[in-house]
Amino acid sequence: MKAYILFAVMFLGGIWTYFHFSSGPTYTVDYSTQVKPIINKNCISCHGGVKKQAGFSLLFQEEALGKTKSGKPAIIPGQPENSSFIQRLHSKNPEEKMPYQRPSLTKEEVDILTTWVKEGARWGEHWAYQALKEPSIPSGHWWSRALAFIGIKSGWEANEIDYFVGAEQKKQGLGHAEKASKPDLLRRLYLDLTGLPPTAAEYQEFEADASNNAYEKQVDKLLKSPHFGEKWASMWMDLARYADTKGYEKDDARTIWKYRDYVISAFNQNKPYDLFLKEQLAGDLFPNPTESDYVATAFHRNTTNNDEGGTEDEEFRTAAILDRVNTTWEVLQGTSFGCVQCHSHPYDPIRHEEYYKFMAFFNNSRDEDIPDDSPYYRHFKQQDQGKLDSLKNYLLAQPKQIQKEWTQTLRFVEPKIHPHWADQFVNGALADNKYLAVRNGGSLRFKAVPLMGKTSLLIAGKNSGPAPTYVTIHQGTKTGPIVTRLKLDTTLQEKYAKPKGLWSKGWAYAFYKIPALPGKQDLVWEFTNAKTKPDQNTVSIGFWMMIPEVPANLKPTDFQKIAYQIISASPETTTPVMLENPTEFTRTTRLFKRGSWLNPGEEMTRGIPALFSKKPVSNRLELAEWMGGKENPLTARVAVNRFWEQLFGTGIVETLEDMGSQGLAPVNQGLLDHLAYQFQYKFKYQTKDLLKYIVMSASYQQSSIVSEKDREKDPYNRYITRGPRIRLNPEQLRDQALLWSGILSTKLGGASVMPDQPDGIWNAPYSGMQWEKSDGEDQWRRSLYTYWRRSSPYPTMVSFDAGTRDVCLSRRIRTNTPMQALNTLNDPVFIEASQFFARKYPITGAEFIKKGYLDLFGKPISENKLAKLHAFYVNMLSYYSKNNNETLAFLKLCPDNNVPKDPAILVAKTLVANALFNIDESINKP
């Protein structure tokens, strides 16, 4: 048997040797890794996407090898001696020498470029833009692989990840660390998979489990925990720039929390990542979108809105579209795209017009920077949903187009015509930029509004003064033929419920019949109300719209009656969503010259940059499908890099936001590609499977104690020479304190809550919004649910690097500041938690410290640490026993105002707990 194994091992070793040494002929210089960095550093700012001095650009191959202004190419492949690209590097004439008026290239750099031209100036593609292929697994010790092949484990490797990590370590002359202790490993795993630390009982359970797969059991258990979705949603919120407010000036509320619930549940369901992206980018375009598909599209409705009086809605609508383009590229594709807004990409081969071709995918959604966040999904109360379902039955027999039109009208009350559509105001204005306000005799025009022969008109308005007001609608001009004369009466307000939305409160919905007019029409609306005073407004109008025709065979039924009830129904809650414009509302997308929306250029059709796809892609849905498809080289790489960063603290490519040629190179491209390939093809984009694969690796399970040599050579742990010891994020820090003290609410999902926050944080002008502390368990919910106001986020988030969510944040740059120390030392939330923790234990003194430490970290406290904490305890007890006033002052923070029997002991224990919550073990994952 032994001989047999030996033979097998030798045989496999032989195969390995054969493949290892038989790779094809290689050029000595590689474009992407050697040439491109020199060009980016020295040449491209004058010969790239922004400037093309002398008609020479190095961005695209055809430009680099093409004729320059001089009439001949600067690069002649194979002939460095005839290529001015090379010759000018040597020139003594300062007018000719390159780089122009800058230091010369080093000899090494010149050699690389010269050899490159000599070898034919072979172009190459940046690594991240090359198709994803499965890299071969590095051998490690070949005998250990061979042994593993026949089922004998000989090395430290637990799965393929470790072979990739190990190979890179070997190359760098580095080693790996021991396996982490059980308690440390468990704390790390809990924090990484659920965002919460283990409880005392959970440490005990793991410690007591001596089975071989004890760790894997824990992994499987945590992947099933509902808290798993919360932890990963918390990461996604930064990427989606989720916030509960709209951003500018008064920074008013936005209701969009159902999107957060969607993300939590997507992670909990192990929804394939490609589908997850598809739903978020284009759920509204699915053949039969569900509520969840629509809510998913709120991803791109998290853009900021500007409600400030006098703002140009089109400007901020455009800003939101640009943000959607940039976010899509940065977050989902790891590509900096913002620079292409103004000119071709300075470093990567993406053309200026390609930005706007891509923007065209997003430029046709119905939203227009409206204060109520239209369009929004109306989540109905049960009885209204029942009515809607009954209407759907009526519609079943109708053609698809009619069904769709009615469904959108009933669900969204769209397409609305908003007040900013109006112009040519006479004795009237767009009041506060939000609604129409016109005086007696005043008029305004709606230019080219799509009427499409429809005859039912809905007006959301109210009389500002006495009722009624008459609206005379003219066709074309004010002197044009009268289409109709409508009576606007506020008594309608009682008849129909009010739609949801801060500013739209009080609109009454009124339905009218008008004669059919074809296509798009200019309409002039004239307002008369003799009872109003000269400077008093007659009515205010929030929006109006045309309602689809009731199909002929439904006219005898009560379809219309119920439909109007549904349109006017007040929903339980709403979520802003993406909704594509109907054909007659379609917008034209134009290139913005120099990136300015005020300077439109040629018309653009939809398309993906040629660098990434040659196939025609015609709408958001196809775009989303391309993103998860085989042709896309970036989606899986960007995703696994991000998941890796969450676990290890730094991505394999450190610049999560940029895998382009200006981003950092991967420290281990084989590993990145391996993970990406596994994710996309083996795990079918299922996040839980990927995460399990990573946490089951030996690399992940290492102790974070490292040899001095490895620390010196690998100070940032880029080569995974040890476990990831990194600071918790603000969500984890607060959640941990709440969990430890036993007050954390485990409720899943729902609207945002307002935990304790010092007064005066919210102080936005013109805003009536108040921070109203939530009651009961809602004040102790996980930080993911804390109300996020963009102009003033929750203080702990601000001090621990969370950003403001005005725009997407690809990664939080960890800092270490005194403000953070003050936060965890003095924030009432942390003091309160310390006190709850102290109260949980009937024991005191050293017993309390020992037990407390054991419960928090699953391991006994060292003698030295115990001595220090105990000395502090004794000191505190003696002080507070003597200073009863201060004891009582401190305990005023006591939530139930029950002064305990030994108040000084409680204070001493609380301060010890406060210290425990602040030590390095607590602030970091081990």
Add this chain to the structure above:
Amino acid sequence: MEKIFKEAIENEAILATRRHFLNTLGTGIGSLALGSALWNCQTSDKSQNSAFKIPPHFGKAKSVIFLHMAGAPSQLELFDYKPVLAKFDGKECPKELIEGKKFAFIRGIPNLLGPKAKFSQHGKSGHWISDHMPHLATQSDKITFLKGMYTDQFNHAPAQLLMHTGSARLGRPSLGSWVSYGLGSENENLPGFMVLASGGKNPDAGKSAWGSGFLPSVYQGVQCRSAGEPVLFIQNPDGVNADIRKASIETINSVNEETFKEFGDPETVARIAQYEMAYKMQSSVPEVMNISKEPEYIHQLYGTKPGEEAFANNCLLARKMVEQGVRFVQLFDWGWDSHGTSKSGSVDWGLHQKCLETDRAISALLIDLEQRGLLDETLVVWGGEFGRTPMQENREGKTQDYFGRDHHTDAFTMWLAGGGIKPGFSFGETDELGYATVNGKTSIYDLQATILHCLGFNHEEFTFPFQGRSFRLTDVYGKVIKPILA
């Protein structure tokens, strides 16, 4: 133990480029910006391809006090004297001025509104200053006016963002963040960038006006609070005095020293330093924030109101902070948005009230800085986010009950004084109605470039790499306003 510590600190120095997100992004400022440790900068340039280098010598100014009158004060009632406008008071605004123009609230054809204040000339400089600002008028010769300011944002939030971050959209680092990132703080016990707000509200742009954008969050402005604790969480809980907190921090740090022996993680050493610093800040911040110990003549000078939220207090605090080495002190005073929709929002009574609250304190600040020899090295900037129209506002086409002016982008006035600036000078001029700048047009970027210049930075070279390109405060614009430099 001491030895271990020393070693660790040496390690820390070796790892000074630990903020490699900065370093490896190709700038080599990691060592300068040592994000993890303290507010201070260390000057060592380990990188060869450094896109940005710390100024070889300081500019004339070492610190900035930026007095932002949020809401935008009317230049026509304060510094931009337009006798011709008075003559046309109540007349219809010439059509050619407003054709194709968009205003925040003005609709149709508004009437011109003459200045609602009396102007006279002051000092050797002969600056025209209105009777709203009698105290400042005495400081006339210290000030340089920029009367040709213009912007392209006529709404508060975007205009304030443009002023402070160089972009009208959310998400960029603020001027103060750039400065503290570039220069650090001279006092390691205080943040390099502090923010003081008065007038009852934060500015319209919210915290983004002092946010760090894509710079590490350590460079964001630290907002001082006028009620409750001076800086969030700087006060210990009730019943916990400084000695107790000291004992607790010493305990935490001694436990962390043990942990350091175990894991050897340099971040632990940095944390120990941060906890020590937190303790120092607990005394240094309240100390600098406490104005009650200032002598009576100082209170007289500023017109301070200890214990209240007052602009005057903030001016005095700004002086104290600058004296203590804070690089950038940003004041916001809210309530200057004089549309004429209410009495307090009128350009006569309302604006006068705002001037009563601020005039004396601003002039006191200039006097006080000078008498301490600090004016030469402190750049004081005063202004709003845009100007106000020479026309009476007619919101919704109605006649307003009070005199008021709409937001105006084409012309407004700001002034500078102190470090690096020529005193008693005026730059830029508007037309006879004060509608548009006719010479010395100065953009927001020009102002920012000039402020950076006074601190010793070349605004075109002071960049940070983000999303594949080098970003700078002034985007691709801005030129230093050379005529106003000392």
